[in-house]
Amino acid sequence: MKTDLSRFGRGTQTLHAGRDPSANFGVVNPPVYHCSTVLFESVEELLETRRDRASGAYEGFTYGREGTATTRAFEDAVTLLEGGYRAVTTSCGLGAICASLTAFLSAGDHLLIVDSLYGPARAFCEDFLRKFGVEITYYRPSVGAGIEALIQPNTKVIYLESPGSLTFEMTDVPAITKIARARGIKTVFDNTWGSPVNFRPLEHGVDVSVNAATKYISGHSDLMLGIAVCTKEAFIPVKATASGSGYCGGPDDVYMALRGLRTLPLRMKQHHQSALTIAEWLQARPEVARVMYPALPSDPGHAIWKRDYDGASGLFGIVLNACTDKQFAAMLDHMDLFKLGYSWGGYESLVVPTYPSDLRSAVTWEAPGPSIRLHVGLEEVDDLIGDLERGFARLHAAA
Numbered sequence: 001m002k003t004d005l006s007r008f009g010r011g012t013q014t015l016h017a018g019r020d021p022s023a024n025f026g027v028v029n030p031p032v033y034h035c036s037t038v039l040f041e042s043v044e045e046l047l048e049t050r051r052d053r054a055s056g057a058y059e060g061f062t063y064g065r066e067g068t069a070t071t072r073a074f075e076d077a078v079t080l081l082e083g084g085y086r087a088v089t090t091s092c093g094l095g096a097i098c099a100s101l102t103a104f105l106s107a108g109d110h111l112l113i114v115d116s117l118y119g120p121a122r123a124f125c126e127d128f129l130r131k132f133g134v135e136i137t138y139y140r141p142s143v144g145a146g147i148e149a150l151i152q153p154n155t156k157v158i159y160l161e162s163p164g165s166l167t168f169e170m171t172d173v174p175a176i177t178k179i180a181r182a183r184g185i186k187t188v189f190d191n192t193w194g195s196p197v198n199f200r201p202l203e204h205g206v207d208v209s210v211n212a213a214t215k216y217i218s219g220h221s222d223l224m225l226g227i228a229v230c231t232k233e234a235f236i237p238v239k240a241t242a243s244g245s246g247y248c249g250g251p252d253d254v255y256m257a258l259r260g261l262r263t264l265p266l267r268m269k270q271h272h273q274s275a276l277t278i279a280e281w282l283q284a285r286p287e288v289a290r291v292m293y294p295a296l297p298s299d300p301g302h303a304i305w306k307r308d309y310d311g312a313s314g315l316f317g318i319v320l321n322a323c324t325d326k327q328f329a330a331m332l333d334h335m336d337l338f339k340l341g342y343s344w345g346g347y348e349s350l351v352v353p354t355y356p357s358d359l360r361s362a363v364t365w366e367a368p369g370p371s372i373r374l375h376v377g378l379e380e381v382d383d384l385i386g387d388l389e390r391g392f393a394r395l396h397a398a399a
């Protein structure tokens with residue numbers, strides 16, 4: 001018999017959600033269904049699944065693209081953690097963003113987007129949504145209740161990401177969702193930084209919470225997957241848009257993401273603890289002009305983070321004091337542990353140079369020197385500090 005998990009803490013829920021050994025020969029983990037075709041016993045059964053799909057219930061399984069019991073196990077687990085109605089799995093995080101936006105937007109509608117959103121999501125809005133007649137306005141991350149002044153009669157969606165990509169500015173989510181709800185505007189939130197263990201967007205009034213499961217949920221840098229957790233009202237449009245647009249996750253990736261999810265709370269605690277130690281160490285370095293990490297008490301977004309979040313991730317930004325391109329490259333080219341790479345959320349540390357000024361339109365980006373994004377992985381923190389220390393020594397030596 002399935003245990004009622006609602007009375008347990010999130011750490012316990014993460015271990016037990018989305019699996020039912022009693023329905024699976026006692027095996028602890030759910031099976032991986034490799035599937036395109038689903039067979040029906042009769043015309044009546046086939047017609048029943050057509051009705052199920054047409055009504056938007058999506059209870060049964062009809063075709064591989066719409067998911068299998070493996071997908072449902074993953075969706076149920078993330079939904080339990082984030083507190084939504086149901087979730088939709090997509091082939092990657094960007095797919096979950098695109099499906100969630102197109103679910104609620106048509107030609108002639110207006111979309112409000114936070115200025116610090118993930119670059120490829122911005123590119124999707126600029127290159128595709130604009131092409132199909134959606135009007136777009138960017139708002140500053142600190143807008144809060146000031147969002148009201150930007151709303152137009154045709155505003156249909158407000159898109160949020162907090163902290164924002166590259167610059168890590170916090171947005172007051174409840175201040176925005178309160179206004180959006182009152183006006184019937186849908187809100188879509190990118191929760192990849194917080195992850196389902198540190199932030200529950202739907203409890204703060206969001207309609208669709210998107211996670212790039214590619215990052216912390218899977219946690220091992222070996223797959224691409226996205227998931228959109230929805231309110232009851234938002235589920236049908238997002239599910240219909242995702243499956244109608246061809247977004248679906250492969251069975252092995254879904255299984256591995258569910259496997260990764262089991263250790264998410266433990267991993268997040270360590271990412272937070274190590275990142276905070278390193279962020280504080282960086283704050284005291286003469287080469288560093290600014291550390292952008294809302295878990296730092298001195299960060300402008302700290303009060304909002306503390307109010308709404310249960311923890312922080314291992315991802316943050318720094319701005320260096322002015323240095324030459326040669327010095328910057330000397331530092332980043334030879335890191336032993338912080339390897340150069342675009343992703344994050346895995347067990348290992350990463351670094352990438354960032355260029356926030358290329359991706360801002362509502363707020364001008366001002367910085368004395370180049371910027372870096374660090375992902376603090378699960379290595380020992382002294383080893384990571386040593387790696388950064390040697391990087392700064394190379395920067396000076398290249399002067």
Ligand SMILES: Cc1ncc(COP(=O)(O)O)c(C=O)c1O
Binds near residue numbers: 093165190
């Ligand atoms: C904040 C954020 N959201 C979404 C995505 C997109 O995820 P994916 O790479 O799985 O498409 C990324 C990827 O880097 C990201 O950083």
